[in-house]
Amino acid sequence: MGARFERQRHLLDFAVASLARRPAKNLGLTLVYALVVFLLGSVMLFGSAIRREAGVMLADAPEIVAQSMVMGRHDLATGADLEALKGLRGIRRVEPRLWGYLWDSAGAANYTVMVPSPSDAAHALASGEAIVGEGVARARKLAVGKPFFLVSPAGKFLRTRIKAILPQASALVSSDLVLVAEADFRSFFAIPADRYTDFAIEVANPREVSTIAEKASVRLPTYRFVTRADMHRTLEALFSWREGLALALLAASLLAFVILAFDKASGLSAEERREIGILKAIGWETSDVIRMKLWEGTAISGTAFLAGLLAAWVHVFFFSAGLFEPVLKGWSTLWPRFPLSPEVDALEIATLALLTVVPYTAAVVVPIWKTAVTDPDAVMR
Amino acid sequence: MIFHPSILALLGSSWLATAVLLASAVFAMRLLASWDRASGSERQIRLERATILVSTAVGLVLALEAASLILFVFNADRMSALFVGAMCAVGTLNASVYGFATLYAKIAVFFASALWLVLDRVDGEGRDFPLIRLKYAALLAVAPIVALEAGLETAYFLDLKADTITSCCGKLFEDGPQSSGAGGELAALEPRPALWLLFGGAAVVVLGGLVAGRSRVFQIAQGVFGGAMFVVGLAAIVSVVSLYVYEQPHHHCPFCLLKREYDHFGFALYLPLFLGAAAALASGMLGVVPRRASLAVAQPAIAARLARLSALGFALFALACLWVIWRSNLLLFG
Amino acid sequence: MIELTEVTKVYGEGRPDRVEAVRGVDLTIADRAVTVLEGPSGSGKTTLLTLIGCLARPTMGRIRLDGEIVSGLPEKFLTEVRRRTFGFVFQKFNLIRGMTALDNVMLPAFPLGVPHARLKAHARELLEHFGVGDRAGLGVENLSGGEAQRVAIARALINDPAVVIADEPTASLDGARVEQFLAMAADLKAQGKTVIITSHDPRITRASVVDARVAMADGRIVEATP
Ligand SMILES: Nc1ncnc2c1ncn2[C@@H]1O[C@H](COP(=O)(O)OP(=O)(O)OP(=O)(O)O)[C@@H](O)[C@H]1O
Ligand SMILES: [Mg+2]
Numbered sequence: 030m031g032a033r034f035e036r037q038r039h040l041l042d043f044a045v046a047s048l049a050r051r052p053a054k055n056l057g058l059t060l061v062y063a064l065v066v067f068l069l070g071s072v073m074l075f076g077s078a079i080r081r082e083a084g085v086m087l088a089d090a091p092e093i094v095a096q097s098m099v100m101g102r103h104d105l106a107t108g109a110d111l112e113a114l115k116g117l118r119g120i121r122r123v124e125p126r127l128w129g130y131l132w133d134s135a136g137a138a139n140y141t142v143m144v145p146s147p148s149d150a151a152h153a154l155a156s157g158e159a160i161v162g163e164g165v166a167r168a169r170k171l172a173v174g175k176p177f178f179l180v181s182p183a184g185k186f187l188r189t190r191i192k193a194i195l196p197q198a199s200a201l202v203s204s205d206l207v208l209v210a211e212a213d214f215r216s217f218f219a220i221p222a223d224r225y226t227d228f229a230i231e232v233a234n235p236r237e238v239s240t241i242a243e244k245a246s247v248r249l250p251t252y253r254f255v256t257r258a259d260m261h262r263t264l265e266a267l268f269s270w271r272e273g274l275a276l277a278l279l280a281a282s283l284l285a286f287v288i289l290a291f292d293k294a295s296g297l298s299a300e301e302r303r304e305i306g307i308l309k310a311i312g313w314e315t316s317d318v319i320r321m322k323l324w325e326g327t328a329i330s331g332t333a334f335l336a337g338l339l340a341a342w343v344h345v346f347f348f349s350a351g352l353f354e355p356v357l358k359g360w361s362t363l364w365p366r367f368p369l370s371p372e373v374d375a376l377e378i379a380t381l382a383l384l385t386v387v388p389y390t391a392a393v394v395v396p397i398w399k400t401a402v403t404d405p406d407a408v409m410r
Numbered sequence: 411m412i413f414h415p416s417i418l419a420l421l422g423s424s425w426l427a428t429a430v431l432l433a434s435a436v437f438a439m440r441l442l443a444s445w446d447r448a449s450g451s452e453r454q455i456r457l458e459r460a461t462i463l464v465s466t467a468v469g470l471v472l473a474l475e476a477a478s479l480i481l482f483v484f485n486a487d488r489m490s491a492l493f494v495g496a497m498c499a500v501g502t503l504n505a506s507v508y509g510f511a512t513l514y515a516k517i518a519v520f521f522a523s524a525l526w527l528v529l530d531r532v533d534g535e536g537r538d539f540p541l542i543r544l545k546y547a548a549l550l551a552v553a554p555i556v557a558l559e560a561g562l563e564t565a566y567f568l569d570l571k572a573d574t575i576t577s578c579c580g581k582l583f584e585d586g587p588q589s590s591g592a593g594g595e596l597a598a599l600e601p602r603p604a605l606w607l608l609f610g611g612a613a614v615v616v617l618g619g620l621v622a623g624r625s626r627v628f629q630i631a632q633g634v635f636g637g638a639m640f641v642v643g644l645a646a647i648v649s650v651v652s653l654y655v656y657e658q659p660h661h662h663c664p665f666c667l668l669k670r671e672y673d674h675f676g677f678a679l680y681l682p683l684f685l686g687a688a689a690a691l692a693s694g695m696l697g698v699v700p701r702r703a704s705l706a707v708a709q710p711a712i713a714a715r716l717a718r719l720s721a722l723g724f725a726l727f728a729l730a731c732l733w734v735i736w737r738s739n740l741l742l743f744g
Numbered sequence: 745m746i747e748l749t750e751v752t753k754v755y756g757e758g759r760p761d762r763v764e765a766v767r768g769v770d771l772t773i774a775d776r777a778v779t780v781l782e783g784p785s786g787s788g789k790t791t792l793l794t795l796i797g798c799l800a801r802p803t804m805g806r807i808r809l810d811g812e813i814v815s816g817l818p819e820k821f822l823t824e825v826r827r828r829t830f831g832f833v834f835q836k837f838n839l840i841r842g843m844t845a846l847d848n849v850m851l852p853a854f855p856l857g858v859p860h861a862r863l864k865a866h867a868r869e870l871l872e873h874f875g876v877g878d879r880a881g882l883g884v885e886n887l888s889g890g891e892a893q894r895v896a897i898a899r900a901l902i903n904d905p906a907v908v909i910a911d912e913p914t915a916s917l918d919g920a921r922v923e924q925f926l927a928m929a930a931d932l933k934a935q936g937k938t939v940i941i942t943s944h945d946p947r948i949t950r951a952s953v954v955d956a957r958v959a960m961a962d963g964r965i966v967e968a969t970p
Contacts, residue, residue, distance in 0.1 A: 032857030039854035050842040073415050084491075239494070258494065265492050266412070273413020300841070307838045310799060311852040312827030312903065314820055315462050376416065376484050379477065383419035387474060391426055394470065398463040405823075406794035408838050409911055450801045450816060452757055458818060537821050 037324075040317060044324035047304070058293050059333045065286045066337025066385050067344070068279050071352070074345045076272035077377055083264045087257055091124075091229035093242050096253045108223030110249055114230065117248060119241045121233045124148070125225035127214050131179065131207070136168040142179070142218075144211045152193075154210040159189035164204030166194045179207070179217065187217045230254075276384075283384070287392045294396035302403065309405035318401035326393055330386045338373075338381065346371035412492065416485040417567050423478045424560035427471045427519075434464045435553040438546035447539060461542070464549075465530050471556075472523040479516045482563075483668060494575045499665040501578035508566035515559035521688055522552045528692040528716065529699070535708035541699065579663030583648060599649035601742050608646035612728035615639045615690065619721025623714030626697045632717045633694010636724070640687035643727060647679060651731050654738035678730040686723025693717040746773040746796055746907070746938075751805035751815070753791050765791040767963040768805070773940065774956065775906075778933055781942040782949045783960035789942040790911055792960070796940065797909045798826040827852060831900030833910040837892045839884040839899075845871065846880040849899045856903065863902075870898040874928070890921045897928060907938040914945050922947050929953050 048055045095114065097106040106125065114123045128143040145152040145160070152160055159177050161169075171177055171191050179187040189209060214220070232241050242254040297305075305318060313321075344350060437460060446454055486499035486509070493505045503509030526548055533541035615635050622628040647664050655672055656663075667676030696713035753766040766788045773779050773796070781789045794800040795807060798814055801822065807815040814825050831852075839848045849867040871877045874894040879887060887895060893913070900908055910929075914922045922945070930953045932939050943949055949957060959967040 031859075034857070035859055036855055036857035039857070039860070043851075043854060046843065046847075069415075076415070261491055262494075269412055269414045269492075272415060273418065276415055276418060277413070303838075304840050307840060308851065310832060310834070310838070311899065312823065313852075313855050314823040315459070316466075316820070317855040319462070319466055376481070376488060379481050379484075380416045380419045383423055383474075383477065383481065384415065387419075387423055387426065390470060394467060395463065398466060402459040402462065404800065405826075406799040408834060409790050409794055409799065448816065450803045455801065455819075534820065537817055539818060 036317075037320070040321040041324045041328075044321050045328055047321075048325055048328060051298075051301075054293065055329065058290065059329050059336075061286055061289060062329065062333035062385075062389065063337040063340070065279075065282055066334050066381065067340045068282060069276065069384055070338050070341030070381050071344050071350060072272060072275045072279065073377055073381055074341055074373060075350045076268055076275075077374075078345060078372065080265060080268050081372065083268075084261070087261050087264075090257050090260065092232055092235065092238050092257050093230040093245070094255045095123075095228040095230060095245065095249070096255070097227070098251055098253050103227075105220070105224040106227055106252075108225075110252065111225070111228060113248055114228060114245060117241070117245055119233055119237055119244070120230055122231040124229045124231070126227055126229055127211060127220065128226050129218060131181070133179065135178075135180075136165065138165070138168055138205065140165060140179075140205050140207045142207045142209060142214065144214045145208050152208055154192065154208060156210045156212050157189055158192040158210060160193045160195060160206075160208040161191060162195045162204045162206035165207055166191075181217050181219075183219065185217055185219070187213055189213065283388060287388045290389050291392040291396060294393040295399065297400060302400070303408070305400050305403050306405070306408040309403055310408045315401045319397055322393075322397040322401065326390060326397070330389055334382065334386060337385075338378070342371065342373065412489070412567070412570050414485075414489065416481060416488070420478055420482055420485065421560075421564060421567060423474050424556075424563050427474060427478075428557045428560040430467050430471050431549075431553040431556040434468060435550050437464060438549045441546050442543060445542060447542075458539075465527075465534075468523060468530070468549075469527055472520075472527055475516070475519050475523055475556075479520055482513065482516060483665065487665065487669060489570075490578070495578055496576050497578045497666075498663060498669065500582055500663060501576045502570075504578070504582070505571075505574045505576040506566050506569035508562050508569055512559065512562040512566045515555070515562050519552075519556050519559045520684070521691060522555050524688040525692055525695055526552050528695065528712070532696060532699075532705065532709055532712055535712070536702060536704035538702075538704050540702035540704050544699065579661075579666060583652075583662035583664070599645060601650040601653070604646050604649040607642050608650070608731060609728060611635075611639045611642045612724050612731075615686070615724045616721045616728070619690065619693075619717045619719075619724065622693060622717030623710070626701075626710075626713075629693045629697030629713045629717060631694075632690050632720060633692075633697060636687055636690020636694065636720050639690070639724060640683065643679075643683045643687075643724075646731070650742070651679065651734060653742065654735045654740050657738055657740040659740065659742070675730075675734065679727060682723045682726035682730065684723075686720045686727060689716045689720035689723055693720060745775055745808075745810060746771075747808040748772075748796070749806045749808075751792075751795060751802045751807060753788075753795060753800070754803040757803070764963055766795065766802075769963075769965055771958065771965060771968070773938065775938050776933065776936050777955035778929055778939040778941065778953050779956040779958065780949050780954050781940070781958050781960060782944055783966075784944070787960040788963040789960055791963075793909055793911055793940065793942055797830045797832065797907075798822045799832075827856070827903055827905075829906055831903065831905035831908045833893070833896050833900050833908065833913055835912040835915050837896040839887075839892060839895060841883070841885045843884065844881050845876065845884055845887065845895045848884055848895060849902055852899060852902050867898070867902060870901055871895065874898050889917055890924060893917065893921070893925070894928075905937070907940065908932055910939070910941045912942055914943065914948060926951050926953055 095106065097104045097110065108125075111123060111125055114120065124146055126144070126146070128141060131140045131142050132138075133140055145154060147153075154160065161171060161177065165171070169177065171194070173191050173193060175191050177189050177191050179189075181187070187209070195206060209217070215222070230241075230245070232238055238256050238258065242256050246252065246254050308318060309315070344352065441457055441461070444453070445457060483499050486502035490496035490498055490501045493501050496502055496505065503513060526545070529541060529545050529548060533539060533545050615632065618628065618632045618635055622632040644664065647667070648662050652662050652664060652667060653659060655667055655675055665676075666672065667679065668674055669676075693713045693716040696709055696716065699709070701709055748769050748771040751766060751769045751771075752764065755761075755763045755765055769792065781792060783789055791800075795802050795815075798809075798817075801817075802815050805815065806813060809825065809829060814822065817825065839845075840851070843851075846864070846867055849870060850863050853863050868877065868880060871880050871894075874897060876887075876891050876894045876898070879891055879895070884892065884895065897908075914925055917925065926948070929939050929941070929951075933953065941948065948954075957967075957969045958965055
């Protein structure tokens, strides 16, 4: 056991020293390698971060959302339909919701204006009060107790006082949020008394969501019922597809890299060939040379992979994947931009390794073997 | 087909493994036709050198296949969000008829390549390539399994479509009336006999592994019992151990165990179980393989070492089971 | 004792440039003696050395090392026999440039898994013994020819081989160094090692330390004394 370990240590030492003796060649390869890891890693990290954010967002979403449809377009829901839904078996609660978007020219931002749910006591508001998200507060330099004005597209003026500012922890969901009282909302957007944006439905048994959505759509055929799972699947499919497409495009760069690695590994300099010949002649076995060379590959792979992964991580989470903006635009128009929360999981790292380290290893293994079977008597000539 | 980086990576590795194994199989046929131990000719020396490449490549492929087996299950778990009714890997695997077939093929590839590498390792100990023909004939048998696995996996991923309605672990591994198939039968196994089987079997293979150094018969027995213990272990996981992990009397799923919610506890069960089974099978294989003079020392020594390794694997597995039962808040027996 | 029976080595079998470098050689090399192979260029001396030193396998014939047949061993075991039995001093020394003298001396022991500290101490000892202890930390490209040869001999001895093989050891050295080399050969013999040298330098082949002389021509042995 000790001898085996000592031997690997010696082979590793030699491999690292041997890499250091040819800095130019190996540094170049490592940089290209790291670049490939960086490109693939950026796409993957970005894709999965977006997906995770979507998951967080949907976790707070109601199990079923009912939207009134007119001519295939979203319309306001009515109080009568609310009552019709409430009578349905299996539905525990139906909550009418009031929310909408507002372009605020003063803050140069899009807000989500919303009436807090009546069951949400923590955010209950009296007329003239407002709660805003952390992003809104920052953009408009607001503090608790300060006045806050909104102007509707119709030119109507709403004047409120800040009651509270939502904490940053839930930044993604609530950063652009403005909560106002129901009466203020209705008069500001001119919504009649028994009209709502949509209904949020809570069911008694989560396993029956799809059955209930079906039954409800029989009762209210002009409504569209979107379950949380539907939304999740649609988003997931959309992301996966785009991400896969981006990766397929990057496959070309991966192929180029594999060819480069193969070329570097097979095109040994005369000096390197001589070294291997000497090692074989003085008592290194073919498998020792292979192992030493694989250690070299491991050192290169490890360095390049860590460097590329780290760079991709910084790129995606601190620069919002700026380099890919044009390619991935579809994603950024789905939501207002938000900083992604920096998280990486083992599955992603393993996948990235499988997509980069494995092709590299495959490319060098035959050249390594070819080198290692050098005739040990070659150095006598 | 769902474009997903993990799917691309899995398909890529399977086809790479297939390419390596098919190339090796072609070489194997050449070797079997023209191997001449006594010759010092250049052709013979070239053949001998090529065997080093094959060993290295198959070794790397085994590492790749082991990684891809884990990734496959993990990825199935992650993708369950895409399918109606799927809550864990079971739902994803069930979303196509090829799902479970692929999983079984992957497991078969893992064991087959592990056994082949042991054969390779033992052959390398003998001064006259004692097992070379057997080894390369065996490689001809391993290659189709790897190719089959790649084919199944490809069919599986091509067949997968988002929005497929599938049934998840609740359906497959529940001991209620709605359960179906072998999973349901395993789940319906009574906890008490299952525990007896689990710990009784573990005791047998741990002891067997420790004494298998004494004779070939013990090694062969260890192989047989180790293989059986693999099945018993899986059955016990489904029928009782999972209950203790989930602390629910009716949730039997062998895949949810791998989820983060349960601290990836499944790994503590499956890794030692797979290790124990692979080592036991390898030990049994060495018991069966005829003993050549040049391996008179090495072969029994390696077989004994593998048997001890299998004892270690099964012991760790049994300890993990004991630990989770002891720690669990669930009481199945009054 | 090394015994060769009808040993033949063919290069490029089945090709037009086929060469029988060694043909049907029968030879016995005594232990703890200095044996010299001489003969004109191209007569097969180096080839025979590679066969004796287990660097290559004979195409035909048999080689026994202390009674054990080593011809026909798979490469892996041939290497094992080689590193346990033989130490090599090459004509061009073949030290690895960019590494220190000390590291070069340690190289042959790397695959054996000798603990690092012990290996290092042993390598230093050998360098001291051959009078180049103060050059241990120097890159080998900075050594003089004589120093390089002594480092190469130290490297040949690191695994404590029973046989030291030197191919044209003095071809790269000037006159004064030849004496030094002969002194080292005598030293090795005194340590109980078998020494095999090829050379066409009469100062070597006629030296008093030499116990046996084998003359080759055209791949065959033409004369062996005693
Ligand atoms: N690898 C090889 N492939 C083909 N021919 C070879 C090879 N090695 C040696 N030879 C041939 O074998 C013959 C013997 O060569 P060898 O090097 O053994 O002679 P030598 O006696 O050592 O010569 P010198 O005194 O010049 O070193 C030569 O004709 C040489 O060209
Ligand atoms: Mg020569």
